Amino acid sequence: MTEVTMHALLEMLEGDREIVEVLRELEVVAVDCESFGADQVECALVARTLMRELDVNPPGIDIILRMRSQMLAMQRQMGELFAALRRAQGEKPTEGR
Numbered sequence: 001m002t003e004v005t006m007h008a009l010l011e012m013l014e015g016d017r018e019i020v021e022v023l024r025e026l027e028v029v030a031v032d033c034e035s036f037g038a039d040q041v042e043c044a045l046v047a048r049t050l051m052r053e054l055d056v057n058p059p060g061i062d063i064i065l066r067m068r069s070q071m072l073a074m075q076r077q078m079g080e081l082f083a084a085l086r087r088a089q090g091e092k093p094t095e096g097r
Protein backbone atom coordinates (compact mmCIF):
# COMPACT_ATOMS: atom_id res chain seq x y z
CA MET A 1 0.00 0.00 0.00
CA THR A 2 1.32 3.44 -0.87
CA GLU A 3 0.59 6.66 0.97
CA VAL A 4 -3.10 7.35 1.59
CA THR A 5 -4.49 10.88 1.53
CA MET A 6 -6.49 12.37 4.38
CA HIS A 7 -9.60 12.19 2.21
CA ALA A 8 -9.09 8.46 1.53
CA LEU A 9 -8.39 7.78 5.21
CA LEU A 10 -11.56 9.57 6.23
CA GLU A 11 -13.50 7.46 3.75
CA MET A 12 -12.10 4.31 5.37
CA LEU A 13 -13.07 5.73 8.77
CA GLU A 14 -16.57 6.59 7.51
CA GLY A 15 -15.90 10.30 8.00
CA ASP A 16 -14.85 9.94 11.65
CA ARG A 17 -12.40 12.84 12.10
CA GLU A 18 -12.23 12.27 15.85
CA ILE A 19 -10.10 9.17 15.26
CA VAL A 20 -7.51 11.22 13.37
CA GLU A 21 -7.52 13.84 16.13
CA VAL A 22 -6.98 11.17 18.79
CA LEU A 23 -4.08 9.71 16.78
CA ARG A 24 -2.57 13.19 16.52
CA GLU A 25 -2.93 13.70 20.28
CA LEU A 26 -1.25 10.33 20.87
CA GLU A 27 1.48 11.32 18.38
CA VAL A 28 0.79 8.29 16.19
CA VAL A 29 0.51 10.71 13.27
CA ALA A 30 1.99 14.19 12.95
CA VAL A 31 -0.32 17.15 13.50
CA ASP A 32 0.26 18.52 9.99
CA CYS A 33 0.20 15.09 8.30
CA GLU A 34 -1.98 14.94 5.18
CA SER A 35 -0.86 11.53 3.89
CA PHE A 36 -0.57 8.28 5.77
CA GLY A 37 1.47 5.11 5.38
CA ALA A 38 0.15 1.57 5.74
CA ASP A 39 1.09 1.36 9.44
CA GLN A 40 -0.70 4.61 10.23
CA VAL A 41 -3.81 3.53 8.31
CA GLU A 42 -3.82 0.24 10.20
CA CYS A 43 -3.47 2.09 13.53
CA ALA A 44 -6.37 4.36 12.56
CA LEU A 45 -8.59 1.38 11.75
CA VAL A 46 -7.65 -0.39 14.99
CA ALA A 47 -8.24 2.83 16.96
CA ARG A 48 -11.66 3.23 15.33
CA THR A 49 -12.64 -0.29 16.33
CA LEU A 50 -11.40 0.26 19.87
CA MET A 51 -13.22 3.58 20.26
CA ARG A 52 -16.49 2.85 18.50
CA GLU A 53 -17.07 -0.83 19.11
CA LEU A 54 -15.31 -1.40 22.43
CA ASP A 55 -15.66 2.08 23.98
CA VAL A 56 -11.94 2.36 24.79
CA ASN A 57 -10.75 5.84 25.81
CA PRO A 58 -7.68 7.54 24.21
CA PRO A 59 -5.21 6.53 26.97
CA GLY A 60 -6.34 2.91 26.56
CA ILE A 61 -5.93 3.18 22.80
CA ASP A 62 -2.40 4.49 23.32
CA ILE A 63 -1.48 1.53 25.52
CA ILE A 64 -3.05 -1.00 23.16
CA LEU A 65 -1.39 0.46 20.06
CA ARG A 66 2.03 0.51 21.76
CA MET A 67 1.66 -3.07 23.01
CA ARG A 68 0.48 -4.16 19.57
CA SER A 69 3.51 -2.54 17.96
CA GLN A 70 5.84 -4.24 20.43
CA MET A 71 4.20 -7.61 19.85
CA LEU A 72 4.51 -7.25 16.07
CA ALA A 73 8.19 -6.30 16.42
CA MET A 74 8.77 -9.30 18.69
CA GLN A 75 7.00 -11.56 16.21
CA ARG A 76 9.28 -10.30 13.39
CA GLN A 77 12.35 -10.87 15.57
CA MET A 78 11.26 -14.41 16.41
CA GLY A 79 10.73 -15.11 12.71
CA GLU A 80 14.24 -13.86 11.96
CA LEU A 81 15.64 -15.98 14.80
CA PHE A 82 13.88 -19.12 13.56
CA ALA A 83 15.10 -18.46 10.01
CA ALA A 84 18.67 -18.07 11.30
CA LEU A 85 18.36 -21.31 13.27
CA ARG A 86 17.08 -23.16 10.21
CA ARG A 87 19.99 -21.83 8.15
CA ALA A 88 22.46 -22.83 10.87
CA GLN A 89 21.00 -26.34 11.07
CA GLY A 90 21.22 -26.64 7.32
CA GLU A 91 24.93 -25.84 7.46
CA LYS A 92 25.72 -28.47 10.11
CA PRO A 93 25.38 -32.21 9.57
CA THR A 94 22.69 -33.65 11.80
CA GLU A 95 23.92 -36.06 14.46
CA GLY A 96 22.23 -39.28 15.53
CA ARG A 97 20.21 -39.87 12.39
